Amino acid sequence: MTLDVVARHAGVSLATASRALNGTTRVRDELRERVRAAADLLGYIPNAHAQALASSSSNTVGLICHDVGDPYFAAIADGVMRAAAEQDVLVMLASTFREPAREIEYVSILRAQRARAILLIGSGFQDRTWERALSAELDPYIRAGGRVAVVSRHRSVRADAVLPENRAGAAALARALLALGHRRFAVLSGPPELTTVADRLAGFREGLAEAGITLDRDCVVEGAFTRDGGYAAARELLARRARPTCVFGVTDVMAVGALAAFREAGIDVPADISLAGFDDIPLVRELTPPLTTVALPLTEMGQHAISLALREPHGQRSRVLRVGGEVVVRASTGPPPPDGTTNSGAGKGI
Amino acid sequence: MTLDVVARHAGVSLATASRALNGTTRVRDELRERVRAAADLLGYIPNAHAQALASSSSNTVGLICHDVGDPYFAAIADGVMRAAAEQDVLVMLASTFREPAREIEYVSILRAQRARAILLIGSGFQDRTWERALSAELDPYIRAGGRVAVVSRHRSVRADAVLPENRAGAAALARALLALGHRRFAVLSGPPELTTVADRLAGFREGLAEAGITLDRDCVVEGAFTRDGGYAAARELLARRARPTCVFGVTDVMAVGALAAFREAGIDVPADISLAGFDDIPLVRELTPPLTTVALPLTEMGQHAISLALREPHGQRSRVLRVGGEVVVRASTGPPPPDGTTNSGAGKGI
DNA sequence: GCGCTTTCAGAAAGCGCTTTCTGGTAAGGT
DNA sequence: ACCTTACCAGAAAGCGCTTTCTGAAAGCGC
Numbered sequence: 001m002t003l004d005v006v007a008r009h010a011g012v013s014l015a016t017a018s019r020a021l022n023g024t025t026r027v028r029d030e031l032r033e034r035v036r037a038a039a040d041l042l043g044y045i046p047n048a049h050a051q052a053l054a055s056s057s058s059n060t061v062g063l064i065c066h067d068v069g070d071p072y073f074a075a076i077a078d079g080v081m082r083a084a085a086e087q088d089v090l091v092m093l094a095s096t097f098r099e100p101a102r103e104i105e106y107v108s109i110l111r112a113q114r115a116r117a118i119l120l121i122g123s124g125f126q127d128r129t130w131e132r133a134l135s136a137e138l139d140p141y142i143r144a145g146g147r148v149a150v151v152s153r154h155r156s157v158r159a160d161a162v163l164p165e166n167r168a169g170a171a172a173l174a175r176a177l178l179a180l181g182h183r184r185f186a187v188l189s190g191p192p193e194l195t196t197v198a199d200r201l202a203g204f205r206e207g208l209a210e211a212g213i214t215l216d217r218d219c220v221v222e223g224a225f226t227r228d229g230g231y232a233a234a235r236e237l238l239a240r241r242a243r244p245t246c247v248f249g250v251t252d253v254m255a256v257g258a259l260a261a262f263r264e265a266g267i268d269v270p271a272d273i274s275l276a277g278f279d280d281i282p283l284v285r286e287l288t289p290p291l292t293t294v295a296l297p298l299t300e301m302g303q304h305a306i307s308l309a310l311r312e313p314h315g316q317r318s319r320v321l322r323v324g325g326e327v328v329v330r331a332s333t334g335p336p337p338p339d340g341t342t343n344s345g346a347g348k349g350i
Numbered sequence: 351m352t353l354d355v356v357a358r359h360a361g362v363s364l365a366t367a368s369r370a371l372n373g374t375t376r377v378r379d380e381l382r383e384r385v386r387a388a389a390d391l392l393g394y395i396p397n398a399h400a401q402a403l404a405s406s407s408s409n410t411v412g413l414i415c416h417d418v419g420d421p422y423f424a425a426i427a428d429g430v431m432r433a434a435a436e437q438d439v440l441v442m443l444a445s446t447f448r449e450p451a452r453e454i455e456y457v458s459i460l461r462a463q464r465a466r467a468i469l470l471i472g473s474g475f476q477d478r479t480w481e482r483a484l485s486a487e488l489d490p491y492i493r494a495g496g497r498v499a500v501v502s503r504h505r506s507v508r509a510d511a512v513l514p515e516n517r518a519g520a521a522a523l524a525r526a527l528l529a530l531g532h533r534r535f536a537v538l539s540g541p542p543e544l545t546t547v548a549d550r551l552a553g554f555r556e557g558l559a560e561a562g563i564t565l566d567r568d569c570v571v572e573g574a575f576t577r578d579g580g581y582a583a584a585r586e587l588l589a590r591r592a593r594p595t596c597v598f599g600v601t602d603v604m605a606v607g608a609l610a611a612f613r614e615a616g617i618d619v620p621a622d623i624s625l626a627g628f629d630d631i632p633l634v635r636e637l638t639p640p641l642t643t644v645a646l647p648l649t650e651m652g653q654h655a656i657s658l659a660l661r662e663p664h665g666q667r668s669r670v671l672r673v674g675g676e677v678v679v680r681a682s683t684g685p686p687p688p689d690g691t692t693n694s695g696a697g698k699g700i
Numbered sequence: 701g702c703g704c705t706t707t708c709a710g711a712a713a714g715c716g717c718t719t720t721c722t723g724g725t726a727a728g729g730t
Numbered sequence: 731a732c733c734t735t736a737c738c739a740g741a742a743a744g745c746g747c748t749t750t751c752t753g754a755a756a757g758c759g760c
Contacts (some may be wrong), residue, residue, distance in 0.1 A: 069428030078419030288638035
């Protein structure tokens with residue numbers, strides 16, 4: 001079913017049929033109706049590829065995230081979908097499974113698809129070669145009129161950005177934890193090459209520094225940016241000598257894993273150890289105890305990203321939107337245990 | 351940057367350049383290399399729209415789900431993305447926000463995009479008009495060679511399907527709960543027009559019936575298929591006279607809300623009330639207590655869906671894959687309280 | 701009533717590819 | 731040496747639209 005059949009059926013020319021359906025130019029109302037009726041009758045479905053080709057424009061945007069299954073990305077993706085539905089754009093989804101190379105590959109694919117915008121969600125990697133390769137894809141895309149927006153990632157290219165207050169948020173969290181009386185901290189950190197990790201760590205250190213506390217090497221355990229990564233990191237932490245009274249998981253997802261590890265080890269949160277996260281993914285409210293964290297408006301972040309990218313006047317300069325960073329204190333944090341030696345093994349609770 | 355520039359640059363014809371890059375036909379190795387080199391040098395990116403138009407084929411599939419932010423759909427989407435990456439297809443994501451009409455609209459959009467397959471994830475609605483309208487979109491699509499796969503939904507059209515053992519699973523769950531000694535049950539049900547709800551309810555009733563127990567009207571509370579829906583339903587349940595010793599949330603997500611409501615009401619799970627869900631979304635393992643549920647291989651379901659849809663010999667008949675249905679007993683269920691009158695208010699613990 | 705602008709419809713030229721069809725050349729058979 | 735196959739490269743015809751350009755008809759002031 002092509003447009004010219006519809007046109008013939010309606011007794012008008014191909015050009016008129018096109019205009020009638022797209023409403024781009026004035027067409028006599030009677031003709032427009034005739035075309036519409038014919039299209040309906042014939043069950044005409046336009047060919048988006050032909051449209052895109054002829055008009056050299058499309059209304060798809062690409063969404064690249066590290067892992068759709070992760071609640072953090074799922075929440076952002078949800079926001080993107082909402083905004084996309086409003087703006088009548090179609091979203092092409094790409095999940096890199098946390099492999100940097102895949103991200104570059106997907107940018108290339110989305111370029112081929114002539115996506116109107118590409119959204120990069122989540123931390124970038126601190127890796128010169130990777131950055132260069134990514135820019136090599138992104139730069140020509142932008143030069144050709146493509147829009148790029150990043151969420152929670154430093155702008156390596158001329159892109160609009162939605163940036164969480166990673167540093168300030170982590171610092172504020174540190175202050176809040178200090179205020180509870182904690183002095184011995186540990187951090188469950190993610191892959192150090194992720195900029196988000198670096199920022200949050202730096203912020204946390206900054207906050208601690210105000211109280212004259214420094215975090216030594218030993219107190220930072222690295223793990224994957226996943227629930228299991230947090231779990232493993234927490235186990236490793238417990239295996240070390242000095243036990244902290246307060247643990248900061250650089251993402252909520254990691255903190256969730258840590259909570260499980262603590263429970264398994266018979267450590268009570270927050271009586272024995274206080275635990276805090278970052279992101280405020282919906283699930284942390286359901287935990288026992290609910291997690292203290294730094295809140296990010298995840299869904300809004302997704303909405304903003306796509307809106308920024310699609311906003312009309314591209315403007316030569318990129319826009320930056322800073323969001324979140326509020327500390328939300330919940331029951332997973334409390335004062336440190338009386339003597340701070342509630343160590344090893346048994347514990348109470350389950 | 352178009353192919354003919356590349357061709358000229360490589361000193362070959364447009365046709366040869368096309369063949370060289372797509373490797374579809376034999377081209378002298380030397381020429382192929384020359385074309386590749388030229389393409390690289392010029393930073394050539396093919397135009398997927400032109401390719402699709404010329405070849406009348408594309409390698410995109412559409413994924414329609416009710417809500418990407420929901421962990422259930424996120425897990426399935428994750429599976430879809432994995433399989434898609436393997437098969438080199440691009441996924442267009444659509445989220446209906448649980449509005450039936452949107453689903454139909456998206457099918458139409460995906461038809462215009464000439465998606466190779468359309469994946470419908472999640473329960474359908476029991477609504478004659480809606481079904482008819484959906485079929486009106488799907489049928490011509492299929493007739494035109496499009497593939498449709500549904501996950502967790504009755505096949506209203508000639509589509510491949512990945513079907514959870516909703517009925518058998520719920521029945522098995524009922525048996526397991528009966529075995530614990532429960533006799534007074536309640537169900538937190540979703541919107542009754544969702545087929546999934548109907549199936550699970552029927553299965554649960556079936557299981558109970560084997561012990562001669564019937565579920566009266568009063569014991570089934572309906573709520574939205576969300577965490578908050580479960581929360582609200584649980585509250586409503588508590589407000590009613592007779593209190594059950596065991597509650598079945600037809601989805602884990604609803605059960606999560608119910609758990610929160612119970613906790614708020616000072617009801618201990620499982621000491622006062624046992625609680626079970628369905629789906630086994632990852633998050634339920636993190637709860638306190640972790641939820642007893644009926645497990646579904648969510649990620650695999652997504653993978654299967656896309657594989658089924660893309661499998662070569664379309665076969666005139668549709669394929670059905672039944673999955674899941676195993677009861678996973680965790681700590682949220684236990685024997686009923688001694689006298690079954692641990693009612694109202696106070697309770698213990700938080 | 702005459703030239704003017706204005707409005708709307710059609711013809712036709714692409715958009716950037718794939719693919720069929722045709723032709724040329726080298727290899728193989730006799 | 732001649733004809734057949736086989737293989738590879740080029741010409742050209744679309745794929746299904748949008749959009750520019752052109753033209754016809756109608757509205758308007760004088």
